Amino acid sequence: xxxxxxxxxxxxxxxxxxxxxxxxxxxxxxxCLLNEGENVFSNVxxxxxxxxxxxxxxxxxxxxxxxxxxxxxxxxxxxxDEAPYDLVKTMRASILVLGPLVARRKKATVSLPGGCAIGAxxxxxxxxxxxxxGAKIDLRHGYIEAxxxxxxxxxxSFDTVTVTGTENLMMAAALAKGRTVLQNAxxxxxxxxxxxxxxxxxxxxxxxxxxxxxxEGVKSLxxxxxxxxxxxxxxxxxxxxxxxTRGNIKILQCPFSEMEMVVHKLRESGMEIESEGDxxxxxxxxxxxxxxxxxxxxxxxxxxxxAQFMVLMSLARGLSVISETIFENRFIHVSELRRMGADxxxxxxxxxxxxxxxxxxxxxxxxxxxxxxxxxxxGLAADGVTEVSRxxxxxxxxxxxxxxxxxxxxxxxxxxxxx
Ligand code: EPZ
Numbered sequence: 001x002x003x004x005x006x007x008x009x010x011x012x013x014x015x016x017x018x019x020x021x022x023x024x025x026x027x028x029x030x031x032c033l034l035n036e037g038e039n040v041f042s043n044v045x046x047x048x049x050x051x052x053x054x055x056x057x058x059x060x061x062x063x064x065x066x067x068x069x070x071x072x073x074x075x076x077x078x079x080x081d082e083a084p085y086d087l088v089k090t091m092r093a094s095i096l097v098l099g100p101l102v103a104r105r106k107k108a109t110v111s112l113p114g115g116c117a118i119g120a121x122x123x124x125x126x127x128x129x130x131x132x133x134g135a136k137i138d139l140r141h142g143y144i145e146a147x148x149x150x151x152x153x154x155x156x157s158f159d160t161v162t163v164t165g166t167e168n169l170m171m172a173a174a175l176a177k178g179r180t181v182l183q184n185a186x187x188x189x190x191x192x193x194x195x196x197x198x199x200x201x202x203x204x205x206x207x208x209x210x211x212x213x214x215x216e217g218v219k220s221l222x223x224x225x226x227x228x229x230x231x232x233x234x235x236x237x238x239x240x241x242x243x244x245t246r247g248n249i250k251i252l253q254c255p256f257s258e259m260e261m262v263v264h265k266l267r268e269s270g271m272e273i274e275s276e277g278d279x280x281x282x283x284x285x286x287x288x289x290x291x292x293x294x295x296x297x298x299x300x301x302x303x304x305x306x307a308q309f310m311v312l313m314s315l316a317r318g319l320s321v322i323s324e325t326i327f328e329n330r331f332i333h334v335s336e337l338r339r340m341g342a343d344x345x346x347x348x349x350x351x352x353x354x355x356x357x358x359x360x361x362x363x364x365x366x367x368x369x370x371x372x373x374x375x376x377x378x379g380l381a382a383d384g385v386t387e388v389s390r391x392x393x394x395x396x397x398x399x400x401x402x403x404x405x406x407x408x409x410x411x412x413x414x415x416x417x418x419x
């Protein structure tokens with residue numbers, strides 16, 4: 001296993017490009033199950049989670065090849081409708097194959113994803129929506145067994161905003177008979193990117209990006225070409241890196257218009273963030289101001305930026321409160337940040353952060369994707385050396401983050417554990 005070793009204190013200076021979005025790539029790759037022919041995708045990030053969804057698709061008999069970052073996905077010959085536990089347990093987003101498989105093959109056997117470090121993350125809303133559309137769902141020996149004589153359009157109201165729930169049912173509805181209305185739907189940009197791909201395939205999806213999405217089912221869909229949108233969470237992570245090091249960076253391929261709340265909160269903390277030519281100029285400040293945040297579904301402050309923002313607040317002047325309303329256990333990074341000298345107390349779903357003068361480098365352990373990013377960020381700002389172990393968590397959602405940061409001047413390198 002690798003670890004990342006960081007000697008803190010270097011200001012980040014220079015240009016850096018944002019990779020394609022993980023949370024767009026995953027549902028879009030799965031949507032190829034809905035058509036026959038060769039789908040071609042560019043700007044695909046090289047991530048562990050992308051490799052995992054490719055394994056899941058290949059296990060279904062889908063052809064997947066790639067050449068210099070261009071992926072070709074051909075689901076003409078889908079020979080199985082099973083997503084096994086050993087794959088689904090490594091990445092819960094594999095549940096996204098459920099809707100498309102039921103829509104295309106009228107049945108699916110998909111392992112229940114089980115728990116996760118950041119919360120129970122049930123999928124009851126995915127299943128309930130499919131049942132409303134006429135699927136018969138049985139849960140047996142840790143698997144979801146879904147059958148249907150042909151899905152029918154229906155009106156589905158989500159009790160809770162669910163991103164992959166919205167995506168799963170949008171894909172299922174694309175080939176259902178009749179009209180489906182998703183109410184209280186997720187409005188994330190990745191949902192919109194998926195809807196755009198489905199419409200390119202010949203689907204009839206309207207309202208994506210609002211909380212009511214309508215899908216008029218069609219008989220069949222065809223293969224498409226598409227460029228994956230940039231990753232707004234990676235972009236936000238890079239902005240925080242500049243904020244932590246009084247850096248001055250220009251972020252290229254930045255999905256600026258999808259980051260209003262994150263940019264608003266970073267500006268409140270004292271950062272200067274402005275469009276400049278083909279990028280976004282992002283400048284850190286000496287005096288980081290404390291800012292309160294509450295995570296919410298898009299367009300609110302994204303839960304996937306919570307851990308990163310907490311690192312910035314740990315060095316702010318004054319007290320800040322971060323409320324995590326999406327997941328019940330997404331403060332795992334707090335104990336590691338405390339070991340670096342952060343003054344953070346947890347009360348219920350809130351973390352109360354008293355800014356400190358400095359953090360101290362330390363050996364720390366990553367536990368989930370965004371927590372691992374927050375530990376790397378803390379290392380950039382800390383005095384001395386920080387070693388982040390179990391960086392395979394980081395590799396799930398960040399493409400060569402250590403290299404990108406090194407190019408900006410960070411003293412950071414990836415080494416084998418034990419070196
Ligand atoms: C997506 O996860 C993202 N993953 C997550 O990103 C992100 O944190 C999350 O949305 C929230 O924005 C992908 O897009 C692949 P949810 P998802 O269903 O869809 C509850 C990252 O770091 N819920 O929107 O699994 C659930 O427990 C990852 O890139 C139900 O109760 O999240 C949670 O409290 C982490 N029943 C809330 O809804 C359900 O059937 C939001 O979950 C479904 C969800």
